[in-house]
Every structure is written in C-alpha cells, then in structure tokens.
Amino acid sequence: xxxxxxxxxxxxxxxxxxxxRGRLRAGPMAKERQELVLREWAALLEQLRRxxxxxxxxxGDALRAGELAPPPGSHAERDYLWALEAYEAAGRLLDDAADxxxxxxxxxxxxxxxERLEAAHARLAGQRPPAAxxxxxxxxxxxxxxxxxxxxxxxxxxxxxxxxxxxxERWPACESCHRDLLAGRPPDVxxxxxxxxxxxxxxxxxxxxxxxxxxxxxPWAASACGAYGDAVPGFxxxxxxxxxxxx
Ligand SMILES: [Zn+2]
Numbered sequence: 108x109x110x111x112x113x114x115x116x117x118x119x120x121x122x123x124x125x126x127x128r129g130r131l132r133a134g135p136m137a138k139e140r141q142e143l144v145l146r147e148w149a150a151l152l153e154q155l156r157r158x159x160x161x162x163x164x165x166x167g168d169a170l171r172a173g174e175l176a177p178p179p180g181s182h183a184e185r186d187y188l189w190a191l192e193a194y195e196a197a198g199r200l201l202d203d204a205a206d207x208x209x210x211x212x213x214x215x216x217x218x219x220x221x222e223r224l225e226a227a228h229a230r231l232a233g234q235r236p237p238a239a240x241x242x243x244x245x246x247x248x249x250x251x252x253x254x255x256x257x258x259x260x261x262x263x264x265x266x267x268x269x270x271x272x273x274x275x276e277r278w279p280a281c282e283s284c285h286r287d288l289l290a291g292r293p294p295d296v297x298x299x300x301x302x303x304x305x306x307x308x309x310x311x312x313x314x315x316x317x318x319x320x321x322x323x324x325x326p327w328a329a330s331a332c333g334a335y336g337d338a339v340p341g342f343x344x345x346x347x348x349x350x351x352x353x354x
Contacts, residue, residue, distance in 0.1 A: 137305075137311070141311050141312055144300075144311075144312050144313065144314060145312055147314075148207075148298075148300050148312070148314060151207060151298075152204075152206070152207060152210065155207055155210040155211065155214075155248075156201075156204065156210055158210075158214060159197075159200075159201055159204070159210045159211075159213040159214045159217070160201060162197070162213070162214045162217040162218060163194070163197045163198055163201055163213060163217045165217065165221070166193075166194045166197060166217040166218070166220045166221050167194065167198075169220075169221045169224055170190065170191065170194055170220065170221075170224060173224050173225075173228060175187050175224075175227055175228070175231065177227060177230075177231055181230070182230050183227045183228075183230040183231045184227075186223045186224070186226045186227035186230065186236070187223070187224065187227040189223050189337060189340065190219075190220045190221070190223035190224040190227065191220070192340040192341065192344065193216045193217070193219050193220035193223065193333075193339075193340045194216070194217065194220040195340070195344060196216050196333075196339065196340035196341075196343035196344055197212075197213045197214075197216035197217040197220065198213075199343055199344065199348075200212050200213035200216065200343060200348065201213045203348065203349060206299050206300050206325070207297060207298060207299060207300070207317070208297060208299050208317045208320075208325060208327040208332050209327075209348065211246070211247055211248055211297055211317075211327070211332040212327060212332040212333040212339070212343075212348070214247075214248060215242065215247050215248075215331075215332050215333045215334050216333045216339065216340060216343075218240075219239075219333070219334075222237070222239060222240060225237060226239075241253075241254070241255075241279045242279065242331060242334035242335075243279060243280055243281035243284055243331075244278040244279050244280065244318075244331040244334070244335075245278075245280055245281075245284040245294040245295065245296045245297070245316075245318070246281075246284070246294075246295060246296060246297040247297070247331050247332045247333075247334040248297065249281040249283065249284065249295075250281040250282065250283070251281065252279035252280055252281055253279075253280065253281065253282055253285055255276075255279075271288065271289055271290075271291055272289065274288050275288035275289045278331075279331075279335075280294065283295065293316075296316035296317065296318055297316070297317045297332070298314035298315060298316065298317065299314070299315060299316070299317040299320045299325060299327075300312055300313070300314055301313055301315050301320060301324065317332075326342070326347060326348055
C-alpha cells in the first residue's frame with residue numbers, strides 16, 4: 108500500500124521552516140515565511156486527508172466483506188472487536204483531524220483494523236495470525252520499520268555499537284530513517300503545526316517534528332500515531348485525542 112509518496116512530499120517543509128524560529132522573529136520576510144508555512148501545511152493536510160479517507164473506506168469494505176461471528180471470549184473475537192473499534196476510531200479521527208498527526212493516526216488505525224481482521228480470520232481457520240507490521244516511529248507513514256537487530260554477542264560486535272547505533276536502534280525505524288540516524292542526520296520526522304511565541308503579543312506557525320510536541324498538545328508521540336499499543340482506539344473513542352479534552 109503506497110506509503111512511499113510521503114518522504115518526497117515532506118522534504119521541503121522539513122528543510123524549510125522547521126526549527127527556523129530565529130528567522131521568523133525578524134526581517135521583512137517573516138510574514139511571507141509564515142504564510143508559506145501555512146500554505147505548505149494546508150497542502151499536506153489536504154493530501155493526507157485524501158489518503159486517510161481512502162484507507163478508512165478500504166477498511167470499511169474489508170470489515171463488511173469479512174464479517175465474523177467468532178466464539179465469545181476467543182482470541183479471534185478479541186481481534187475482531189479490536190478491528191471494529193480501530194475502524195470506528197479511524198473514522199472519528201478523520202472527522203476531527205486538526206493536524207497532520209491526527210490524519211496519520213487515522214491511516215494507521217484503518218490499516219491496523221484490516222490487519223487485525225485478517226488475524227481473526229486466521230485464528231478461526233486454525234492458522235497462526237500473520238505478524239503485525241512494525242511501523243517507522245519517526246513517521247508511521249514511511250516504509251515499514253526494519254526488523255529488530257539483536258546484538259549477537261559475537262566478538263568485536265560490541266565495539267561497533269556506539270551512541271549513533273544505539274540511537275538508531277532505540278525505536279523502530281524504516282531503512283531511510285535508520286540510515287539518517289546512523290549518519291548523525293535528523294530523520295525525516297512527520298511534522299506537526301505548532302504556534303511559537305515570537306513576541307509578547309504575537310505567535311508564529313512552525314512545523315516541528317511530531318515527536319517533539321508536548322503531550323498536553325498532542326497525544327501522538329507516545330504511540331507513534333497509534334502504531335504501537337492497543338489502547339489507542341478506546342482512547343480516541345472516549346475523545347482523548349481532542350485538544351480541549353486534555354488537561
Ligand atoms: Zn522512517
């Protein structure tokens with residue numbers, strides 16, 4: 108499923124306004140730059156909304172076509188109910204989305220709903236469910252994360268496992284983000300729009316890595332936009348994703 112468009116799409120805004128707070132503060136270009144940030148953000152939001160809408164529709168089709176009545180209390184039932192909940196949560200996020208990570212989470216939950224439905228079907232057929240996809244924590248819309256690299260304890264291996272390698276292995280990362288981390292470059296992280304104070308009265312819009320947004324403003328860093336953990340659909344259905352619902 109084409110997640111590959113994302114990396115190219117984000118390169119410009121990532122390289123531009125993110126982290127450019129100093130430049131926003133002064134100079135005749137400040138207003139123009141702010142407008143550029145908002146225009147680029149709006150274009151990304153629109154593109155991602157189209158992708159998310161399609162993924163949620165696909166998940167709805169899959170759930171309708173694969174309707175199940177698994178035995179109560181079975182693993183298959185748990186998977187199936189989770190799939191239904193994740194689909195509903197993805198739809199809710201689509202309706203409520205205020206920023207890029209909300210829509211990324213809608214994509215992730217819609218895809219995970221289909222994965223979990225497939226797992227329920229496999230269990231009912233007496234098969235082992237397929238392994239869940241590992242998503243890139245830096246941007247869950249990237250290519251899938253690399254498989255975990257275990258240190259094998261071979262002689263000499265430990266010496267090569269320096270701070271960069273440790274950083275690269277800290278969270279699941281796609282090949283591209285992993286390469287960036289190994290090279291000491293910042294990975295291509297999903298951006299979020301925040302407003303930073305540039306004077307006593309004024310704020311300016313800035314795109315920052317979603318992982319850097321404090322939890323009181325965005326819940327998505329902890330679960331990589333719903334890619335990890337099973338609590339996110341319930342959290343969304345209780346309204347926890349809404350900014351005004353958080354303390
Ligand atoms: Zn990545």
